[in-house]
Amino acid sequence: MKPCSVLVVDDSRTMRSLIAATLAADPEITVVGEASDAFEAREAIKQLSPDVVTLDIEMPKMNGLDFLERIMRLRPTPVIIISSLTERGTETSIRALEIGAVDCIAKPSARNRDSLDDLGSRVKAAASARLPRGAATARRSIEQGAVGGSYLSDGRVVAIGASMGGVEALCSLLGRFPENCPPTLVTQHMPAMFTKSFADRLDRLCRPKVTEAVDGAALIPGNVYIAPGGWKHMLVAGSDRTRVRLQEGELVSGHRPSVDALFQSVARTLGSRAIGVILTGMGRDGAQGLLSMRQSGAETIGQDEATSLVYGMPRAAFENGSVGAQLPLGGIAERIMTMTNKTRIR
The missing domain is CATH 3.40.50.2300 (Response regulator)
Known part of the structure; x- marks a missing residue:
């Protein structure tokens, strides 16, 4: 080679x-x-x-x-x-x-x-x-506006994992979320001091409130929580009132914070009351956790190869059977909102 x-x-x-x-x-x-x-x-x-x-x-x-x-x-x-x-x-x-x-x-x-x-x-x-x-992709998503139609969250939580190429993908995806989107947790592989700036920039670009996650934060519609880079995993815990947990620990799937760690905690805590999404990135982090989510009854989505900057993480998840629907990046936000819309005709 x-x-x-x-x-x-x-x-x-x-x-x-x-x-x-x-x-x-x-x-x-x-x-x-x-x-x-x-x-x-x-x-x-x-x-x-x-x-x-x-x-x-x-x-x-x-x-x-x-x-x-x-x-x-x-x-x-x-x-x-x-x-x-x-x-x-x-x-x-x-x-x-x-x-x-x-x-x-x-x-x-x-x-x-x-x-x-x-x-x-x-x-x-x-x-x-x-x-x-x-840069046009992210700007175009913001200019096009949020996914159209009447929307009211049905209470499910969205968990998203991404790595290489994830910044642009998340700008595009979250730029399509309405102001009252489902509570959304994001683990993006990124250096420790970069995640606060990333969350602040997304907050300026997007309609929902985007913040770097803090321990104990309640999961509330209209909010997106970005895992702090570096030293702790972002998990979810609780039964009646689900909250963010930032927990020290060893590397999981080579990362901290780890997408697998997030997805596994969502599978344990929320089961079918969640949506799992895996986006562009190198390696396999998230594949096993997304499988656990699907086995627990959650809907799962993977970004397709054509729109992934690096089709590593989505490929690993697709190949192990954890992806329920494989979609181009431009169609993921609409699928999430359709799945979680309390006002849709069933």
């Missing part, structure tokens, strides 16, 4: 060397070049045609967002953002994912020394991503 070729773009020589050395340790990856700014990177892309570009956001001469927009418009290439964990940096990184970056990784720091540990696997997954793509 031909090695995956990567161009590393960062204005710090030290960071470029660290990223290149990390990637060079994988025999299936070749670092074909480095660039310190967008203009060097533009020429390198023309000459080298890399399979993947790793890109810093805050650079001299032209910032990473402007350069990313040009890449997506003129020469669509899988881009992984490697960003500092500052408030400005995280918000900009979320915007980059909406524009078309396939993944976002935190730069190593004293608090996050191992952030590049799985860079190789993520680069290889990015190389297989479906392009071209861009």
Whole structure:
């Protein structure tokens, strides 16, 4: 198999060397070049045609967002953002994912020394991503408005899992939710300090109230709860009044928070009073949990291959029999609202 070729773009020589050395340790990856700014990177892309570009956001001469927009418009290439964990940096990184970056990784720091540990696997997954793509999808969903018709939640809870490509997919999906949508829990694989910025941005874009989940929060219609990245799993607990539980624990299916952990808790707690949805992402996280949900009587939906940036998690769920309905991204919101609409004719 031909090695995956990567161009590393960062204005710090030290960071470029660290990223290149990390990637060079994988025999299936070749670092074909480095660039310190967008203009060097533009020429390198023309000459080298890399399979993947790793890109810093805050650079001299032209910032990473402007350069990313040009890449997506003129020469669509899988881009992984490697960003500092500052408030400005995280918000900009979320915007980059909406524009078309396939993944976002935190730069190593004293608090996050191992952030590049799985860079190789993520680069290889990015190389297989479906392009071209861009920011228009999310904006178009918001402009089109929520799923039409009279809607009143029937009390069921929606649980959603996503990974690589999930930011754009969730913007598109949640952008179609009405203001009084079912209580919705989302586990999106994302660095710890990115989830608050992501929730805030979704809250500005979408009609429901979107927040980073807090322990003990009651599940209320019109609210979407984003699992905090990093250290705890987001679960549900309770019988009469279901609540969010943030629980410390080991990695589940290689992740914390884990989609499998969320789905398993929903299966145990809610059974048929839930809808499970698995979206684009690499790996298998969520497949076993979605199977448990389906076996407990819940309706389950998987994103189809044609609209998935990375058809990894949805494929694993489809192949193990946990997906009741496989749909293109654009049809999932309407299916959820149809399933959970108390006013529909049965």
